[in-house]
Amino acid sequence: MSAARPFLSCACFFSENVFVGRYGLHVRYRDERQLRRDHGRALRERGCRSPRDFAELLREVTSGGGGGGGGEGGGSGVNCVSMYFYHPRCKDSFLAPEFLEIVRYCTSPDAHLDGLLRYTESYPEKRICRLPVFTEEFCQAFVDELENFEQSDMPKGRPNSMNNYGVLLNELGMDETFITPLREKYLRPITALLYPDLGGACLDSHKAFVVKYSLHEDLDLSSHYDNAEVTLNVSLGKEFTEGNLYFGEFRQDPNPVPRYLEIEHVRTQGLLHRGGHIHGALPIASGERWNLIVWMRSSAIRNQLCPMCNKKPELVEAEGFGDGFTGTLEDAAPETVNLCSLW
Numbered sequence: 001m002s003a004a005r006p007f008l009s010c011a012c013f014f015s016e017n018v019f020v021g022r023y024g025l026h027v028r029y030r031d032e033r034q035l036r037r038d039h040g041r042a043l044r045e046r047g048c049r050s051p052r053d054f055a056e057l058l059r060e061v062t063s064g065g066g067g068g069g070g071g072e073g074g075g076s077g078v079n080c081v082s083m084y085f086y087h088p089r090c091k092d093s094f095l096a097p098e099f100l101e102i103v104r105y106c107t108s109p110d111a112h113l114d115g116l117l118r119y120t121e122s123y124p125e126k127r128i129c130r131l132p133v134f135t136e137e138f139c140q141a142f143v144d145e146l147e148n149f150e151q152s153d154m155p156k157g158r159p160n161s162m163n164n165y166g167v168l169l170n171e172l173g174m175d176e177t178f179i180t181p182l183r184e185k186y187l188r189p190i191t192a193l194l195y196p197d198l199g200g201a202c203l204d205s206h207k208a209f210v211v212k213y214s215l216h217e218d219l220d221l222s223s224h225y226d227n228a229e230v231t232l233n234v235s236l237g238k239e240f241t242e243g244n245l246y247f248g249e250f251r252q253d254p255n256p257v258p259r260y261l262e263i264e265h266v267r268t269q270g271l272l273h274r275g276g277h278i279h280g281a282l283p284i285a286s287g288e289r290w291n292l293i294v295w296m297r298s299s300a301i302r303n304q305l306c307p308m309c310n311k312k313p314e315l316v317e318a319e320g321f322g323d324g325f326t327g328t329l330e331d332a333a334p335e336t337v338n339l340c341s342l343w
């Protein structure tokens with residue numbers, strides 16, 4: 001990330017797509033009247049009936065931290081997983097050899113989509129792709145480290161507005177050492193072929209976190225779309241049963257064909273999908289499920305239209321990568337991008 005080109009957020013973060021955990025519902029909030037008018041019925045059906053229920057709801061909605069964003073914290077330093085990235089002998093060793101083979105193919109001069117799809121398991125009608133990403137040893141080391149962090153008394157933010165348990169990786173200082181190189185050097189050649197229409201060749205920022213599900217914590221995740229152009233979701237283990245990921249329709253599809261698809265998580269493997277694809281996670285039945293989620297953003301795409309409010313972004317200052325917008329605060333500069341997609 002260059003200091004000369006700070007990343008920004010869209011003001012809609014505070015008013016659009018605010019997730020109300022207790023009723024499992026995303027709402028838009030301008031003022032109380034609009035909230036009652038637009039969501040009164042859905043809220044009543046979910047049990048928000050008394051004036052006290054409504055007052056508590058209002059408190060939740062106006063307390064900030066809405067949207068798909070979630071708070072971004074500061075870095076807190078040293079971690080052993082970084083050893084994997086710094087140590088000259090360990091270069092690339094955290095990545096599955098099959099993943100490196102795919103990256104090699106995608107960076108070759110004649111690479112094309114069909115060639116890439118031959119290396120991966122894909123669901124072409126949904127434009128979802130499964131691929132091996134990490135080694136077993138790395139997944140184990142990563143989860144161990146996250147557990148150490150979880151048990152420490154270091155300050156922690158929630159991974160996003162929907163998941164209550166997990167870790168924001170920038171809080172561990174892992175953006176620079178781990179996720180940025182992973183996105184720029186390894187993932188971008190792949191996403192350039194898979195999602196050219198979504199800025200797959202110019203994913204220039206991200207929000208990365210690990211989500212955790214267990215029987216006494218979050219069991220599942222409601223249906224939603226991500227604040228991302230492209231999402232990578234890698235299963236890190238540990239041991240669990242059930243907890244499949246499911247997909248419905250694509251948010252921006254003008255003629256949506258509601259075809260439900262359920263996909264199993266396999267430790268060390270990742271799923272690449274469009275951020276705007278509506279999805280959720282089914283409850284686990286036993287064990288603990290940890291997944292690395294990387295919401296990858298293309299400023300060239302989102303500067304034109306904020307994916308959360310579907311309007312030209314109203315830019316506001318932000319920390320770190322913000323929500324991946326760039327430009328001046330008065331105006332989000334439009335950029336051009338190759339909009340042709342082959343699947």
Ligand SMILES: O=C(O)CCC(=O)C(=O)O
Nearest residue numbers: 211226233245281291293
């Ligand atoms: O738990 C999962 O596999 C999905 C998580 C997810 O969709 C998200 O955090 O955006």
Ligand SMILES: [Fe+2]
Nearest residue numbers: 224225226279
């Ligand atoms: Fe998601």
